[in-house]
Amino acid sequence: MQSQHRSPCPVACTLDVIGDKWTLLVVRDMLLGRTQFKEFSASPEKIATNILTDRLNKLVEHGLAERQSSEEVAGRVIYQLTPKGKSLKPVIRAIANWGLKQIDGTEIRLKSK
Amino acid sequence: MQSQHRSPCPVACTLDVIGDKWTLLVVRDMLLGRTQFKEFSASPEKIATNILTDRLNKLVEHGLAERQSSEEVAGRVIYQLTPKGKSLKPVIRAIANWGLKQIDGTEIRLKSK
DNA sequence: CTGTATCCAGCCGGATACTG
DNA sequence: CAGTATCCGGCTGGATACAG
Numbered sequence: 001m002q003s004q005h006r007s008p009c010p011v012a013c014t015l016d017v018i019g020d021k022w023t024l025l026v027v028r029d030m031l032l033g034r035t036q037f038k039e040f041s042a043s044p045e046k047i048a049t050n051i052l053t054d055r056l057n058k059l060v061e062h063g064l065a066e067r068q069s070s071e072e073v074a075g076r077v078i079y080q081l082t083p084k085g086k087s088l089k090p091v092i093r094a095i096a097n098w099g100l101k102q103i104d105g106t107e108i109r110l111k112s113k
Numbered sequence: 114m115q116s117q118h119r120s121p122c123p124v125a126c127t128l129d130v131i132g133d134k135w136t137l138l139v140v141r142d143m144l145l146g147r148t149q150f151k152e153f154s155a156s157p158e159k160i161a162t163n164i165l166t167d168r169l170n171k172l173v174e175h176g177l178a179e180r181q182s183s184e185e186v187a188g189r190v191i192y193q194l195t196p197k198g199k200s201l202k203p204v205i206r207a208i209a210n211w212g213l214k215q216i217d218g219t220e221i222r223l224k225s226k
Numbered sequence: 227c228t229g230t231a232t233c234c235a236g237c238c239g240g241a242t243a244c245t246g
Numbered sequence: 247c248a249g250t251a252t253c254c255g256g257c258t259g260g261a262t263a264c265a266g
Contacts, residue, residue, distance in 0.1 A: 010212025
């Protein structure tokens with residue numbers, strides 16, 4: 001089911017999906033190869049667990065991520081971006097570039113696993 | 114004065130500035146050449162006037178836009194993007210492209226003044 | 227480990243009315 | 247025209263505890 005749009009504008013519609021302070025940070029972590037709840041939870045921005053749960057569910061709802069349960073280890077779940085989710089990479093890159101250039105004190109710390 | 118950052122990540126810091134459902138829509142309108150309160154207010158997304166006031170003030174605070182009063186016409190105010198604000202164009206474009214490709218029913222309506 | 231459940235303060239934002 | 251003021255319901259998100 002397609003949710004109601006504020007307008008046909010692609011910017012407005014996209015913001016309805018990723019327009020908040022947390023969603024893209026989770027996507028960023030996924031692009032860095034992180035897959036587990038605790039990994040997202042350990043990011044320096046310290047997202048609250050209830051918010052993380054909410055954002056993960058919404059990412060899955062919107063088809064940006066997939067949830068997979070391990071059958072080996074009980075309670076072992078991983079999240080991965082779908083192609084649709086991965087296609088946000090240029091958006092993240094544009095945002096990162098803007099921050100690097102326009103905001104003092106920002107830097108990329110590459111510590112992907 | 115530099116506000117407190119959640120982390121040094123350029124994505125997180127940028128989201129602290131533009132990470133909501135309204136700010137980038139105002140920037141979008143400004144990139145389309147709109148300058149007046151009523152023009153932003155007339156956009157199809159129907160931003161509430163108190164929210165619009167808030168976002169315009171924050172854009173000015175963050176140095177993304179400038180406010181200019183006309184001395185000819187009383188009560189005539191215009192907002193314009195600064196170079197820093199204009200440098201968000203690649204971000205908007207990336208977002209627009211993603212929406213056009215990934216969300217059904219979106220389209221660009223060019224009716225700049 | 228991966229969440230869910232609460233509590234709860236504060237912010238967001240729609241509607242409306244009003245001011246200079 | 248360009249806002250400000252206010253009411254107010256609902257969402258956001260931090261802290262913490264608890265469950266499968």
